[in-house]
Amino acid sequence: MNKPIETLAPWLFTIGLFVVWELACRLFNVSSIILPAPSEIFAAMGRYASPLLKNSFVTLWTTMAGFLMAVAFGLLLGLFVGWSRTIYRGLYPVMIGFNSIPKVAVVPILVMWFGIGEVPAILTAFLISFFPIVVNVATGLATIEPELEDVLRALGASKLDVMRKVGIPRAMPYFFGSLKVAITLAFVGAVVSETIAANAGLGHLMTQAGSNFQMPLVFAGLLALAVEGIGMYAVTAWLEGRMTGWAFRSQQSAGG
């Protein structure tokens, strides 16, 4: 039903949002220091295209670097934690404790260690985003059907065999599902760190613009963040669908 409308809907809503925003700003005569109208924001984007692009790129690469570290580390730790119930039980509280520390609080420490720059941003992105990957991979491994494990063990399969043939493939939908969450978090981590202490990146750009009362530029930075965030989310979502399509199809398995 109404297929074209459905595909167009996201665009229509986005454009509609900007139109309403623009109209509201003009109608109520909102000062551009408080809330700049989209037209001003787009104008600022045009004017400052070069610094915006440059800083967007910095944020993109710090996010990606932190995210890739989180993927590698999260996958390994997840496999380790999911390997046995004892490790799972022992490490889980530690990880929960670590995860409940707001990462903003860690940034000053990272700055003390590594100085102002890109390293704290990368590390913040990493620290904030590896947790969901670990938990998801470990959950995927820990929830192997016991009967299936019996089938394999009765054949003489080792723990490693069970993991390779069943555990790891089974954990993959969990893993790829967690990437969507992780990339968003990594992005948050990188920008938070840039806002506090950095000399490049969108967070830094926005803080600078804010202290100069260049509100259109601040909002242009926000828009750039949104676009980047959507882009990265889309890539991981696409990856998920492509790598583990079976998990979605098998849910809608028909009987008869």
Place this chain on the structure above:
Amino acid sequence: MIQLDDVSLAYAGRTGPVLALDGTSISVAKGEFAAVVGPSGCGKSTLMKLVTGLVKPTSGNVFVNGEPVRGPVKLAGMAFQNANLLPWRTVIDNLMLPLEIVEPYRSSFRTKKAEYRARAESLLETVGLQGFGDRFPWELSGGMQQRASLCRSLIHEPALLMLDEPFAALDAFTREELWCVLRDVWQRLNFTVVLVTHDLREAAFLADTVHVMSARPGRIIETRKVDFPRPRSIDVCYEPAFSELVLALRNKIAEVRQA
């Protein structure tokens, strides 16, 4: 083939140790089709795990093939109430899973893959699944999945097949159909079968020997030979002697449930 001598098994429950099996003795000859029936929760599945070496008895001895069981026996095929096929593998690849684990197939898996594939295909044919090898499990009905699961438990030509209520989740017609499939495969390959079931007709139709277990803690309280001539047709289920046997088994179980 299988020998349990006075085997007891207790496991740690939430409120202290729970005795699942108490002094169970059973023996199954090579090539025999044995069925184990009993009230629910009587430790039938525990019995399966003991025989395959997945759990160790608290006391008593388990022998398979004349040797005491010390770890997983490595020669058993197993199938359960749920087909438990891997959804990311096609039916054929699911069937070949045991070959990737059990020796001698394991070491020659890469070189002889085509041969093994052909074997899997022919096994699928015997259960009426020809042409479904490249489908994914979720594209199959429950009965078809169960057939595939049965094939997976047989692909490495195990000397011992352990079935834990494999047909319990199926409708009556599919179930009877699969009884015949199992009967034919067993008669052709002549492995040893232990079938755990709730279904007395299933036990009586398929088995050479029916063992009745008591309520928990489980022990074998009666063993009955089933001597309907083989090959049995499904019509045997409608003969008076068959009904008598099923009734007798039923009464026995009703009796132990009371106790």
